[in-house]
Amino acid sequence: MNHTIHHHTITSRNLFIKFLFILCLFTLFPLQAADLPTLDQLLEQVKNHQKATNQETQRREMLFLQKKTQRKNLLNEAYAAHNQALKTSKKQQAEFNENERNLTQLSEKLQQRSGNLGELFGVARQTAGDVHALLQQSLVSVQFPHRLPALKELSSNKALPTATDLEHLWFEMQREMTEAGKVVQFQTTVITAQGNERIQPVTRIGVFNAISEGQYLNFLPRSGQLITLSRQPPARFSTLASTFETTPTGQIIPFALDPSRGALLSMIIDTPSWQEKFHQGGWIGYIILTIGLLAILLGIERGLFLGITGWRIRTQRHQPTNPQDNPLGRIFTVYQQSSHQDTESLGLKLDEAILKETPALEKRLPLISILATVAPLLGLLGTVIGMIETFQSIALFGTGDPKLMSSGISQALITTGLGLIVAIPILLMHNILQGHSNQLIQILDEQSAGLMATATEHDSSHNTTTET
Numbered sequence: 001m002n003h004t005i006h007h008h009t010i011t012s013r014n015l016f017i018k019f020l021f022i023l024c025l026f027t028l029f030p031l032q033a034a035d036l037p038t039l040d041q042l043l044e045q046v047k048n049h050q051k052a053t054n055q056e057t058q059r060r061e062m063l064f065l066q067k068k069t070q071r072k073n074l075l076n077e078a079y080a081a082h083n084q085a086l087k088t089s090k091k092q093q094a095e096f097n098e099n100e101r102n103l104t105q106l107s108e109k110l111q112q113r114s115g116n117l118g119e120l121f122g123v124a125r126q127t128a129g130d131v132h133a134l135l136q137q138s139l140v141s142v143q144f145p146h147r148l149p150a151l152k153e154l155s156s157n158k159a160l161p162t163a164t165d166l167e168h169l170w171f172e173m174q175r176e177m178t179e180a181g182k183v184v185q186f187q188t189t190v191i192t193a194q195g196n197e198r199i200q201p202v203t204r205i206g207v208f209n210a211i212s213e214g215q216y217l218n219f220l221p222r223s224g225q226l227i228t229l230s231r232q233p234p235a236r237f238s239t240l241a242s243t244f245e246t247t248p249t250g251q252i253i254p255f256a257l258d259p260s261r262g263a264l265l266s267m268i269i270d271t272p273s274w275q276e277k278f279h280q281g282g283w284i285g286y287i288i289l290t291i292g293l294l295a296i297l298l299g300i301e302r303g304l305f306l307g308i309t310g311w312r313i314r315t316q317r318h319q320p321t322n323p324q325d326n327p328l329g330r331i332f333t334v335y336q337q338s339s340h341q342d343t344e345s346l347g348l349k350l351d352e353a354i355l356k357e358t359p360a361l362e363k364r365l366p367l368i369s370i371l372a373t374v375a376p377l378l379g380l381l382g383t384v385i386g387m388i389e390t391f392q393s394i395a396l397f398g399t400g401d402p403k404l405m406s407s408g409i410s411q412a413l414i415t416t417g418l419g420l421i422v423a424i425p426i427l428l429m430h431n432i433l434q435g436h437s438n439q440l441i442q443i444l445d446e447q448s449a450g451l452m453a454t455a456t457e458h459d460s461s462h463n464t465t466t467e468t
Helices: 002-028 039-114 117-136 145-156 163-179 235-246 263-270 274-280 282-317 327-337 343-361 365-397 403-467
Strands: 183-191 197-205 209-212 215-220 225-228
Touching: 117 145, 117 163, 145 163, 209 225, 209 235, 215 235, 215 263, 282 327, 282 365, 282 403, 327 343, 327 403, 343 403, 365 403
Parallel strands: 183 225
Antiparallel strands: 183 197, 197 209, 209 215, 215 225
8 A cells, every 4th residue: 555655656656747847838938829728728638648557557556467477386396495405305315225224234144145155256367367367378269269268357356156157167168188198180260470461371389389381370369369380390290290190090190299388489580590690790700611611621631642642652662663653653663773882972862862761751731730729719709799799788788688698608608619619620621631641651661762772782682793
């Protein structure tokens, strides 16, 4: 009610202000009497305007009251929904607490009833991890690559394993033992020595070796693939592999088996051949082998010369009256040419002839002896240089990696070995040639002594005849 009275007061005030405004306009702007409305007309206009204003005001008040009622209803509905939500929340909280207490009780009951079952499952997971590591290194995994993920998941899973998981673990252990005693042929991808992948037949001999097309294969556990060894075993083993691969199943034939499951075959790759060992000796090794080759050539030349000369000398011994072009024949020639001289002069002539023949028989033998002496000394020099390089590597990089010292040690040992390998046969060859040369010189001395004895007997007989 107060609101309505206040509203009417404001409306009357506004009408009064408008009325004063119209009077001012009439005062400021005088118009002709015929154009101005009468007071009754003005009063009627004011009444009509006031009536329209009141109607608009009432309409707005009714609309406001309607919206106020709607807002109040919405507020009441919101309070009701809030109260209902609070009741539901309290109920659910009570249910949650009750479920949590039940869950705690059930967990304690489960733990009590499990007893040592948790330890048993822990052993199962540990066994699965051990079996997974074993099968990952096994050659059988090439044929059955799908068995590893399940074992890995079982070994790393924190949940209790199911009966299916335990049966799978048992099955894979049994299959590994069974396949270890089989010889199986199957198709799989093989990495060739050139690095190309090719599907080809592979023969697996238990868990030890795998061969394909007469070549031994190496198993790579990380990739689960087979790779052809870049360096195969000796030919006799490769031949056995080829024969074994083509022989029908059921026959017993020999085969070169690597019981270390490929470890020995892998070492073949790292084992240097004799050509690589030769190059590990360095420039000193080249010099030693050059000396050995030179000594062999000299020995062959001396052996041929002394052999031919010895054959000629032995032939000449049976023909003393027919001197030939050989050392003994030249001595016979000197004897025949100096036979008329006295014994002393003849002896000097024969000694001179032997001295002339001796250098040819002993030619190049001292050089071979020197080469036999120099070879081991060069080997010792290579040893010293190799040890110096080794100690330099130790000073720079320490002793953590033995491979850094292997080059110096290899040079030290290989040069020593090369020096001895070259020196020993050269020394033996020199002694044989020296003995042969001395034997020929001794034959010349014997024949010269025989000629001197013959000449002395002839002179004695001639002197006796003259005295008679």
